[in-house]
Amino acid sequence: MTDQHRVDTLGAYGNNQARTPHLDELAATGTRFDRWYTPTAICTPARASLLTGQAPFRHKVLANHERNVGYQEDLPDGTFTFPMALRERGYNVGLIGKWHAGTVKAPADYGFDGPHLPGWHNPVEHEDYLAYLKEHDLPPYEITDRIRGTLPNGGPGNLLAARLKQPVEATFEHYMATRTIEMLRRYASDGKPFYLATHFFGPHLPYIVPDSYFDMVDPAAVELPKSIAETFEGKPPVQRNYSAHWTFDTMPIEVTRKLIAVYWGYVTLIDQQIGRILGELDALGLTDATSVFFTCDHGEFTGSHRLHDKGPAMYEDIYRTPGIIRTPGAPPQVRDEFVSLLDCTATILDLAQVDHAEAVDSRSLVPLIKGENPAWQPDIVGEFHGHHFPYPQRMLREDRYKLVVNPDSTNELYDLANDPDELLNVYRHPEMEPVRGRMMRRLYSLLKERDDRFYHWMTSMYDIGEVDHDPTQSGLDEASYR
Known part of the structure; x- marks a missing residue:
């Protein structure tokens, strides 16, 4: 799983400049879903939905705690989660990487093995990462060539990208892949069935990568998104405000090209680490007995609609994401049904032959992966509740x-x-x-x-047709609403 990952950064999804051979191979040998959506384009609520199989409005963890606007920050005790269900069925369950599914509760509270890596960005001061650097005699985190704009109040904008003065082996991405491989070997030797997740913090901004990735893509070769022509005419005013918050108009267009180029380089860095993990799966002889999922929590603007990051705008750039699943014996294929990150929960449990009835908003994708054609909902709903401030939205696609x-x-x-x-x-x-x-x-x-x-x-x-209930909720009106 990655974070804030545009679907159009992968060769498998049509980017002819992409350098993503490992994910492209996964797509070519598995099921690539072309209409895979996040239930909400913000980290913590989306990740809580994956844990529970519940839509955000139901589990009520609705915002990232770093920008919380008064919402609940952790799942209540007793909430159904898939890792605990797998634990109860005798599975080893591990998580390496980004947690960000709550504030007080840690991965171990939900049955996961692995270090607790909190926060929304690479926690480069985490004791386990520092121990990894020391163990391998690698240099510490250091950055140069920062890219940022200017805020409406004249202050410095959010850091968008920087050059990392470390070798690839010292990057947080390489560290996470190494720790994943170590846990994969332990699980393989244990002999029990296992679930193991690697949650990369990237390619979420700021895009901080070593020289070879920072300069991998020539900015002149980057085709700017057509929606960079956004005028915000006839659109909700909040979108123009978000554009100012992300300082888009304070930076030359050449900087936008560079940011996109660095973002693509970041995706390649992650693809190579995924390749290391899949290579170890091969080396351990587990490939033919293991289902592999690849997805992310939501997308990223990278200049589309004159925006960066994500926010209160339900565009395809941040709601449609990559979704690939390869399971043993299933045919390589492309599916165009509307599916969701939420559906991973029931699918994981179904593959493990664990009841998924309590993942109430999740549907198993196993029939689709097998090449069957079951009846399927012809549309999909998205929701948003706010980031920086409350801002409720609903979408029908x-x-x-x-x-x-x-x-x-x-x-x-x-x-x-x-x-x-x-x-x-x-x-x-x-x-x-x-x-x-x-x-x-x-x-x-x-x-x-x-x-x-x-x-x-x-x-x-709005005109929603006839209602069959008392819309005042007073319980005092005897009139019929049919």
């Missing part, structure tokens, strides 16, 4: 159109067939009324079915 409901301002509707870069909000266009109305009613019914209480706002504010 179907084959051609995307609807985003923003209670504080204008709603959004995009025709992805004619506008794949989501530059033109057609929500108010008169000719789109049939699409807008149909999608609003469909989103309402899905949210109500899940008991996502966001639907209450929609009941009074």
Whole structure:
């Protein structure tokens, strides 16, 4: 699992400049999902959803604690999680890398072996990493060539990238792969079935990589995203504010090209570490008996829509992500069903022959991986609850159109067939009324079915068709709502 990873950085997803041979090989020998979405484009809620198989509105861990806006920060005691279910079934369960699924509770609280590596970025002062550097006589963390813009108040912007003055062997990514290989060998010798995860902190910004990756891609060869032409006209004002927060307009366009180039280099660094882990799986003779998943928590803007990072904008750049699963005996294939990071939970449990009924918002992807064609939902819902400040949103993505409901301002509707870069909000266009109305009613019914209480706002504010309940929730009205 990676963090903040754009789907278009991989050769398997169409980037002809990508240098991702190991992930491309995994995709070529497994199932590549072309419509794999995150339930929410922010780290902690997405990771809590993976743990539980519950949508964020249900598990209620809704924000990263570093920018928390008053939400719950840890899962309540007794919450169902897949690692504990695997433990109870006799599995070894390990996690190397980024946790970020809670504040007080650590991976060990959910049954994971491995060092607790907290936070949202590489914890380069962690005692286990420092011990690794000392053990291998490697130099400490040091950076130069920082890239950042200027904030609206005149202060220095967030660090976006820097040159790492360490050899590859000293990088946090190499360290995590090494620790994974060590644990893989222990698990292999133990003889018990196992689940082992490597959660890289990258390619989340700031992109901090050694020279060979910082300079790997020529910025002149980078094709800028078409949505860099974003004007924010007809869009929720928060998007323009986020662009200012991420200092996009304070940096020359050449800097944006360089940032994208360094980001691609970061992806290659991670791909090579994944290659080391998969190579060890081969060396141990476990490849033909082991299912391998690759995905991330959410995407990244890297200049798309004049934005960086992620935030209150439900664009494909941050909601559609890579998703690859290779299981023994399953055919290589590409699937176009709408699936989710959430579905990993039930899939992992299904492969382990463990009941997944308590992963209530998760669907097993095993039938799809086997090449079957079961009945499948033709659309997918996304949600967002805030980052830096509360900002609730809901999204319905179907084959051609995307609807985003923003209670504080204008709603959004995009025709992805004619506008794949989501530059033109057609929500108010008169000719789109049939699409807008149909999608609003469909989103309402899905949210109500899940008991996502966001639907209450929609009941009074939009055309959602006839209701079969008292929308005031007073219990005092005898009128029929049929």
